[in-house]
Amino acid sequence: MATAWKPSPVIKIYEALGAVADGRVEIDGDTARVASSDKAKTYDVRHDPAAGSITANDNGSYWQGYLGYPGIAYLMERGVLAYDGGLTAGLAGVPWKELATRYRNDWAKVEKHVREDLSEKGVDLDRFDAGLAEISSRLEELALTKLSPRLRPPK
Structure with a gap:
């Protein structure tokens, strides 16, 4: 039985919107590479739409058990996770790290x-808060599970 993700902290949705706003999500089919805000690291995301599974190798996804911002940003960019595009406006260039x-x-x-x-x-x-709540609830409705094998976070 596949393991479900814990609910993602709302700050990870902010970060995902920021990654989308900055154009840091590079999609290649069912995979993506997402650059960190300072561009020092690149995270890998893999998605199996048929199985409803996803994995990413950011610290939150790997160590904390919630889907971190790279996975959320990928889902937004792929159109799997609907969101109000206006929410990204103020989050471009935020130096998260x-x-x-x-x-x-x-x-x-x-x-x-x-x-x-x-x-x-x-x-x-x-x-903005209403939009975040909507994204959070849609993310939970997707009920995505953890895709194996999991990759360790970049150093």
């Missing part, structure tokens, strides 16, 4: 920082 380092991987602080930036850019946060 730098923010994670600055806030010592305290994702609540990273999210607060990004939300303040979005607000300054004139993004309607109520609309």
Whole structure:
């Protein structure tokens, strides 16, 4: 029996939207390579649409058991995970790695920082939050399972 993914933290949806906004998702059929925000790493995503399975080798997907942003971004780009394209606007160029380092991987602080930036850019946060909730619920409805074999994250 295939293992289900844990629900992805909402910050991973922000990151996925950022990856899409930055054009960091390179799709090749049922696989993709997704560059990190600082372009220092590239993550591999593999998808088996017929089996409803996906895997990615980012830390969240590998170690934490939730589908991380590379897998979510791939699903968005492939049209498997519908989303409001307007949500990406304020998330282009967000330096996720730098923010994670600055806030010592305290994702609540990273999210607060990004939300303040979005607000300054004139993004309607109520609309933004509604869009995030919709993506989150669609992701759960997909009920994707973990595709084997899993690749270890890049160093």
